[in-house]
Amino acid sequence: MPRNKIQESFGDDVGLEHYSFHTVDDYVRAIDTAKTPQDILNLLKAEINDLGFERFSYQVLEPPTGKQKKYYISTFPSEWIKRYNENRYISVDIRDHYAMRKYCPFTWNEAGPTSAFTPAQQQVILEATDFGIRAGGMVPIHGPGPIRAVLTVTSHLPTEEFERFFVTKRHVLHLIAAYTHEKLTQIGFHEVLPRNVKLSPREVETLTRVAEGATTEMIAAKLSISSETVTTYIKNISEKLGTSNRTQAVAIALQLGLIFPKARTEGQETSFICNKK
Numbered sequence: 001m002p003r004n005k006i007q008e009s010f011g012d013d014v015g016l017e018h019y020s021f022h023t024v025d026d027y028v029r030a031i032d033t034a035k036t037p038q039d040i041l042n043l044l045k046a047e048i049n050d051l052g053f054e055r056f057s058y059q060v061l062e063p064p065t066g067k068q069k070k071y072y073i074s075t076f077p078s079e080w081i082k083r084y085n086e087n088r089y090i091s092v093d094i095r096d097h098y099a100m101r102k103y104c105p106f107t108w109n110e111a112g113p114t115s116a117f118t119p120a121q122q123q124v125i126l127e128a129t130d131f132g133i134r135a136g137g138m139v140p141i142h143g144p145g146p147i148r149a150v151l152t153v154t155s156h157l158p159t160e161e162f163e164r165f166f167v168t169k170r171h172v173l174h175l176i177a178a179y180t181h182e183k184l185t186q187i188g189f190h191e192v193l194p195r196n197v198k199l200s201p202r203e204v205e206t207l208t209r210v211a212e213g214a215t216t217e218m219i220a221a222k223l224s225i226s227s228e229t230v231t232t233y234i235k236n237i238s239e240k241l242g243t244s245n246r247t248q249a250v251a252i253a254l255q256l257g258l259i260f261p262k263a264r265t266e267g268q269e270t271s272f273i274c275n276k277k
Contacts, residue, residue, distance in 0.1 A: 024175050031180065040184060060147065061149060076133065092120040092121050095136075095152075105170040135157055141178065197256060199240065203237050207233075208259045211250045216230045
């Protein structure tokens with residue numbers, strides 16, 4: 001394919017040969033017809049996968065003034081999300097802090113050499129690799145107003161290979177992130193959470209013990225019921241909350257104020273939530 005003027009000026013890594021901007025137009029038209037945040041996020045997931053990235057997260061780091069909510073959606077492994085939240089890694093994750101000061105897409109390595117990080121910061125990065133999260137890039141998003149958000153994409157590729165790959169996609173990612181963020185702010189982040197959910201007393205007790213770390217067998221023994229009954233309770237809870245596993249159910253129930261486990265603290269940020277400060 002003949003080199004165009006942009007590629008002659010800036011090199012072949014601008015990504016124009018890898019992804020058509022007409023495809024971005026198709027994506028924008030699709031999200032323009034979306035009615036809910038879930039519609040948009042389903043489209044985003046498909047688009048990120050088409051670009052060649054394995055997982056992503058979209059996170060509002062600074063919420064709109066007055067609403068006091070933080071929004072977070074992720075396709076990262078649920079066990080990693082659980083560990084990240086329980087240990088409150090967001091307070092020490094150097095990459096999120098770096099994103100707050102940036103305007104253009106960047107790879108994690110640009111946040112600085114690991115040797116310059118604190119032990120706590122290094123621990124977050126080290127533990128992420130246990131879940132196959134070895135290299136990533138971020139797209140900072142500023143506005144409207146005080147809102148600050150970030151789109152993160154990751155891959156199992158070695159760092160150097162990922163960085164070369166990210167460079168070819170960064171401009172398209174920037175556009176996709178901007179349009180996605182704009183549409184989500186128009187619709188409102190709060191609509192992702194289910195409304196008017198009611199759990200029975202037994203379901204509340206069961207999910208509370210799940211949140212406190214109890215296994216199915218432990219819950220069954222404590223409540224003097226069978227393990228099958230516990231499993232049924234959890235299945236019913238997940239259906240009511242629209243979740244696919246108990247970790248997500250706990251996360252949403254916490255945000256809705258449906259459970260108050262002793263082992264959890266207020267203000268946790270969890271997967272797929274609007275977090276009240």
